[in-house]
Amino acid sequence: MTSPTPEQDRIAQLEAKVAELSTRDGGLSGRLTKLLKLMPWLMASHFLIGAPALLISLGVAYATFVQAEATRKMQQADAWPFLSYGTSNVNEKGERVISLVLSNNGVGPALLGPIEIRYQGKPVRNPVDLLRKCCGPDGIRGLSMSTSPSSDIVAPPRESINFMQIAETPANKALWSRFEKERWKLQVRSCYCSIFDECWVINGAQSRPQAVKQCPTDWVRFRER
Structure with missing residues (x-):
């Protein structure tokens, strides 16, 4: 073994x-x-x-x-803007002046985007185009008016922008009177944004702002000149 x-x-x-x-x-x-x-x-x-x-x-x-x-x-x-459109026919001095106004009634700055003005459903491109369509060519030559930029600028809080003003004079009294009536037929809409890139659109006087993702690019912009 x-x-x-x-x-x-x-x-x-x-x-x-x-x-x-x-x-x-x-x-x-x-x-x-x-x-x-x-x-x-x-x-x-x-x-x-x-x-x-x-x-x-x-x-x-x-x-x-x-x-x-x-x-x-x-x-x-704390940075919320609130834009509104308005019109008047007398300035702070009591003078007969027709004004088209954008007012920022909010507490923050408003970054103004495009503004579009329509008369009888058709867009107008500038003040002269507007007056010719609403009130006729008479009196436009030599007409004195003041304008201010209404888009691509910043509107401070509690301030207004008179982007179109026409003072009544003996030379333009007929035109001024026609525009004083026709201004109520204008369809004005504007887009604006806050510093936080929140955007809104207003359509007409006393309209409630409607939130949008960004300002429209297909409007016919109203230019001051």
Whole structure:
């Protein structure tokens, strides 16, 4: 009978140790069984410990979001423009002057975009074009009027822009009288934006601004000259 080799001796020793461990304290399988039974309780305990921290983190994140949103709205409200169109036939001195006016009644600057004026449904391109279409060519030669830019400028809060003014004179009295009546038939719309790139369109006097993503590009712009 041959003697065992060194490799066989080592294998036999390992088998003996495994057998000893399997019989000690209920055996390895018993330990594993106990550990598996305790696993759900261990997981539940970890969850109970971590749940309050998770809830606190979510609450802090939500409060931060709400505060940031409130701050953003307050900043926008502090810079909110409110544009309106109007017309008058007497200036602050009591003189007979017809004015077409854009007024910023808001608390922030208004970045004025395009303005379009229509008479009898058709756009007019400038003051002379307007007067010719509404009131005839008589009296336009030598007519004195004042104009101001009404687009691509900034209208400060609580200020007005008289973008077209015609003072009554003996030479233009007939034309002035016709325009004084026809000015109510003008369809005026304008677009403006805030410093936060929020834009609105107004259509006519006392109209409520309508929010738009950006100012229209297909209007026939009214030019001052």
